[in-house]
Amino acid sequence: MKSLFYTFLSSILVLVSAVVLISSIIYLAPVDPARLTFGQRTDGGALERKQAELFLDKPLHIQMLYYLNDISPVGYGDGVRYKSKGIPYYKPFVAEYSSGVLFKIPYFRESFQSGRSVSALLIDAIPKTIILAITAMMIAIFFGVILGIIAALVKDSLLDQVILSVSVLGISVPSYVSAIILALVFGFLFRDYTGLNLQGSIFDINDIGDEVIVWKNLILPAIALGVRPLAIITQLMRSSLLDILTQDYMRTAKAKGLTFKKVVINHAVKNSLNPVFTAVTGWFASLLAGAFFVENVFNFKGVGGLTVNALINYDIPVLLGCVIFVCIVFIGINILVDYGYRIFDPKVRG
Amino acid sequence: MLDSNTEENPILEVENLKISFTSDGARHIAVNGLSYKLAKGETLGIVGESGSGKSVSSMALLKLVPTPPGIYESGQVKFDGQNQNLLDLNESEIRKYRGKEIAMIFQEPMTSLNPSHKCGRQVAEMLELHTDWDRHKIKLEVLNLFEKVQLPDPNRIYKSYPHQLSGGQLQRVMIAMAISCKPKILIADEPTTALDVTVQKVIIDLLIDLNRENGNSTIFITHDLGVINQIADMVLVMQKGEVMEYGPIDEVFNNPKHPYTKGLLACRPPLDRRYSRLPIVGDFVSMDESKHEAYVTSLIQSDDTYQSHLQDLDQNPIILEAKNIKKYYPSKTNFFGKPTEFVKAVDDVSFALRKGESIGLVGESGCGKSTLGRVLLCLDQATSGSAIFEGKDLFSMGKKKLRDLRKDFQIIFQDPYSSLNPRMTVGEAIMEPLTVHNLYRNRAERKEKVIDLLEKVGMEPDHFKRYPHQFSGGQRQRICIARSLGLNPKFILCDESVSALDVSVQAQVLNLLQDLKDEFDLSYIFISHDLSVIKFIADRVMVMQNGKIVERGDVESVINNPTQAYTQMLIDSIPR
Numbered sequence: 001m002k003s004l005f006y007t008f009l010s011s012i013l014v015l016v017s018a019v020v021l022i023s024s025i026i027y028l029a030p031v032d033p034a035r036l037t038f039g040q041r042t043d044g045g046a047l048e049r050k051q052a053e054l055f056l057d058k059p060l061h062i063q064m065l066y067y068l069n070d071i072s073p074v075g076y077g078d079g080v081r082y083k084s085k086g087i088p089y090y091k092p093f094v095a096e097y098s099s100g101v102l103f104k105i106p107y108f109r110e111s112f113q114s115g116r117s118v119s120a121l122l123i124d125a126i127p128k129t130i131i132l133a134i135t136a137m138m139i140a141i142f143f144g145v146i147l148g149i150i151a152a153l154v155k156d157s158l159l160d161q162v163i164l165s166v167s168v169l170g171i172s173v174p175s176y177v178s179a180i181i182l183a184l185v186f187g188f189l190f191r192d193y194t195g196l197n198l199q200g201s202i203f204d205i206n207d208i209g210d211e212v213i214v215w216k217n218l219i220l221p222a223i224a225l226g227v228r229p230l231a232i233i234t235q236l237m238r239s240s241l242l243d244i245l246t247q248d249y250m251r252t253a254k255a256k257g258l259t260f261k262k263v264v265i266n267h268a269v270k271n272s273l274n275p276v277f278t279a280v281t282g283w284f285a286s287l288l289a290g291a292f293f294v295e296n297v298f299n300f301k302g303v304g305g306l307t308v309n310a311l312i313n314y315d316i317p318v319l320l321g322c323v324i325f326v327c328i329v330f331i332g333i334n335i336l337v338d339y340g341y342r343i344f345d346p347k348v349r350g
Numbered sequence: 351m352l353d354s355n356t357e358e359n360p361i362l363e364v365e366n367l368k369i370s371f372t373s374d375g376a377r378h379i380a381v382n383g384l385s386y387k388l389a390k391g392e393t394l395g396i397v398g399e400s401g402s403g404k405s406v407s408s409m410a411l412l413k414l415v416p417t418p419p420g421i422y423e424s425g426q427v428k429f430d431g432q433n434q435n436l437l438d439l440n441e442s443e444i445r446k447y448r449g450k451e452i453a454m455i456f457q458e459p460m461t462s463l464n465p466s467h468k469c470g471r472q473v474a475e476m477l478e479l480h481t482d483w484d485r486h487k488i489k490l491e492v493l494n495l496f497e498k499v500q501l502p503d504p505n506r507i508y509k510s511y512p513h514q515l516s517g518g519q520l521q522r523v524m525i526a527m528a529i530s531c532k533p534k535i536l537i538a539d540e541p542t543t544a545l546d547v548t549v550q551k552v553i554i555d556l557l558i559d560l561n562r563e564n565g566n567s568t569i570f571i572t573h574d575l576g577v578i579n580q581i582a583d584m585v586l587v588m589q590k591g592e593v594m595e596y597g598p599i600d601e602v603f604n605n606p607k608h609p610y611t612k613g614l615l616a617c618r619p620p621l622d623r624r625y626s627r628l629p630i631v632g633d634f635v636s637m638d639e640s641k642h643e644a645y646v647t648s649l650i651q652s653d654d655t656y657q658s659h660l661q662d663l664d665q666n667p668i669i670l671e672a673k674n675i676k677k678y679y680p681s682k683t684n685f686f687g688k689p690t691e692f693v694k695a696v697d698d699v700s701f702a703l704r705k706g707e708s709i710g711l712v713g714e715s716g717c718g719k720s721t722l723g724r725v726l727l728c729l730d731q732a733t734s735g736s737a738i739f740e741g742k743d744l745f746s747m748g749k750k751k752l753r754d755l756r757k758d759f760q761i762i763f764q765d766p767y768s769s770l771n772p773r774m775t776v777g778e779a780i781m782e783p784l785t786v787h788n789l790y791r792n793r794a795e796r797k798e799k800v801i802d803l804l805e806k807v808g809m810e811p812d813h814f815k816r817y818p819h820q821f822s823g824g825q826r827q828r829i830c831i832a833r834s835l836g837l838n839p840k841f842i843l844c845d846e847s848v849s850a851l852d853v854s855v856q857a858q859v860l861n862l863l864q865d866l867k868d869e870f871d872l873s874y875i876f877i878s879h880d881l882s883v884i885k886f887i888a889d890r891v892m893v894m895q896n897g898k899i900v901e902r903g904d905v906e907s908v909i910n911n912p913t914q915a916y917t918q919m920l921i922d923s924i925p926r
Contacts, residue, residue, distance in 0.1 A: 249463055258445075
């Protein structure tokens with residue numbers, strides 16, 4: 001087990017590299033973000049002022065340093081910009097208008113499109129995506145584990161073959177295809193029976209302008225997102241359980257006089273969950289990639305929808321904000337995997 | 351041990367048991383017409399090589415042989431005078447016997463316990479199943495059982511996972527589990543084969559004590575007649591599914607009727623005499639009975655020959671010299687990942703190996719003997735020290751040079767099952783090192799060499815194209831030996847190379863190693879936990895304990911006059 005200090009340091013390094021890499025790709029594109037904020041008609045002076053405000057007149061690496069300085073909790077500067085944007089900061093060592101080390105809440109700048117702060121946009125979108133991702137994963141784990149167990153126990157039978165074939169299909173179909181099919185079939189064709197919407201987010205605005213939670217809008221996106229992990233978990237669970245069933249301790253359990261059901265449930269399932277757990281946590285991260293398309297198809301206004309919109313509109317601060325969020329999620333999950341192992345595998349616990 | 355009347359009161363009656371297995375449409379018989387009676391309180395030893403059907407016949411008593419591929423062809427198993435044939439019971443009926451009436455202990459305690467359940471819970475599960483006690487009472491009983499099997503600190507063991515305990519401790523947990531419901535019959539299937547000789551002795555003593563205390567009957571399965579001698583009242587010798595000999599222990603040991611039994615008794619390396627070659631079971635079977643004694647006598651090496659051999663060795667040049675080798679593993683690290691405490695696996699070891707000499711390295715598992723071996727072969731980096739091989743220091747040598755030198759020293763591992771690639775034919779496996787070191791001009795010449803090697807280790811040329819799974823453990827170990835011989839090494843490290851083999855096969859492989867040593871002019875370092883094996887193969891011995899060499903000298907004087915209590919304990923634990 002790596003030390004906590006090492007884990008923390010390498011995580012920061014990964015995060016910074018990701019931001020540098022992504023932002024250089026974005027900034028290298030031949031588009032002037034300052035012009036985008038104005039639309040068609042502006043005079044040259046206003047444009048130049050805007051460019052200066054967004055640091056677009058500076059060389060690329062300076063822009064990058066400024067951005068990193070903004071998003072870092074520990075930065076350098078006089079704090080005037082943060083003050084004008086209402087970002088709380090604390091500058092302990094120097095006088096009010098001179099530059100120095102300052103501590104602050106990470107500042108992600110504002111959307112070019114709407115002018116709203118990126119932090120606010122993210123805070124709005126993140127819970128929706130998290131709810132969607134967790135629901136999808138729970139569906140995938142629940143049904144995947146059960147189907148996997150069934151397939152393993154009736155190995156080589158017709159049912160096993162059917163489960164295997166369907167799971168191959170589930171793995172090969174991309175999430176945006178299954179999303180569109182699900183939306184069309186259950187949100188449009190059979191709408192009268194299912195009562196589900198073709199599109200819609202979990203938090204919606206009702207007719208009188210209040211925000212309401214519409215749980216049913218979660219159903220289709222979660223299923224669409226869960227199909228692939230479900231299929232993968234089914235296959236992993238099946239092969240893992242088959243492997244465990246040949247272990248010596250299965251014989252011991254049988255020799256105790258336990259029923260076959262108890263042998264499987266008490267002794268085989270928990271041990272076979274171990275490799276499945278690893279895969280699931282790995283997939284949880286890539287699941288967010290699928291969420292981008294699924295959210296777009298269902299107009300589900302989470303981080304995925306936000307990112308796709310920002311890409312279309314060339315909204316660089318929003319895009320970078322989303323990228324950083326995804327990076328943090330990936331890194332966080334990878335750390336969790338390391339620690340999560342200890343729950344399922346006492347050997348790692350030491 | 352009880353000497354009760356088998357005829358009157360058998361707890362178990364097995365009659366004409368016949369079990370076969372199907373594989374790829376073919377049916378082969380694993381157990382053929384096995385019959386015996388087990389009296390109350392009696393211990394029956396079933397002896398045989400792997401594949402003799404001894405385990406299958408005992409698993410069959412509880413219908414634990416999986417069907418398919420197994421088939422119960424015929425036979426009667428009657429328990430405790432009941433008229434019911436256990437083999438006719440269905441799954442839910444036989445379950446009432448499993449664990450409660452007949453309990454089992456298996457060979458590999460490390461893999462026979464569920465790795466993700468705590469030991470206490472695994473034993474408690476047995477009691478939950480077969481009694482209607484409440485949780486508290488069950489827990490007390492489990493702790494009581496742990497005490498009974500002499501586990502230290504039962505409370506800690508209760509909360510421990512299997513990987514936190516040693517093999518001997520795990521086997522005690524298995525025994526506690528097996529005796530928890532006071533079964534009338536305890537089946538111990540090679541319970542000590544995977545353990546060190548020292549642990550083996552303690553486990554066997556424990557089984558004897560428990561047997562006496564609980565009055566249950568025991569079926570003890572093993573490949574080693576030496577072990578049986580300590581525990582059994584009756585012995586049943588099996589070979590290829592058939593009974594070779596069945597009778598009271600004293601009779602079988604003092605007056606074996608079947609040549610197979612005689613061979614089994616003779617092939618275990620003894621401590622009280624020195625063989626130039628070990629007797630082989632096959633020789634006994636093929637030989638006329640009157641010649642047996644002369645055969646054994648002809649193999650004995652006289653003390654004078656041994657002494658002059660030692661003196662000859664002293665004239666030979668030193669081939670490998672280890673100086674102050676240390677290998678430390680970090681056991682604790684601080685916040686920054688820097689090690690603060692160490693486990694001293696090898697602690698300041700020095701010795702010299704002469705050309706043509708074999709040094710035995712003996713000790714219990716965990717004493718650091720394997721680590722020392724790995725360090726010597728540069729498979730692991732030493733913390734400090736040096737190893738001089740023919741005048742060159744291996745530890746300070748460049749990687750490229752070391753790789754070229756590697757063909758001069760080879761290793762033969764313990765487990766022939768996992769040290770051969772299952773997807774490579776035997777021929778390819780032996781040829782690979784030749785190709786890597788670019789020996790011989792072309793493939794055809796290499797193949798010729800491989801076939802030559804196969805013949806040298808007693809295999810057939812047409813084995814070249816076969817895969818490892820088609821061979822038995824002993825044959826696989828021969829293949830591994832052929833593989834390491836291909837490079838014409840000067841020195842071979844044998845790391846417990848015969849520990850996983852049956853005694854009868856062990857004798858053949860040891861003889862082979864002895865023959866090859868003379869033929870190829872090899873030097874060996876032979877790592878083993880079994881001093882009797884060391885006594886046969888080695889000229890000198892080093893006894894290792896906690897990373898240090900505690901005693902060294904020529905084999906005869908160390909075994910006959912040990913100066914350390916630890917060495918004495920190793921000697922005492924060898925079954926005889």
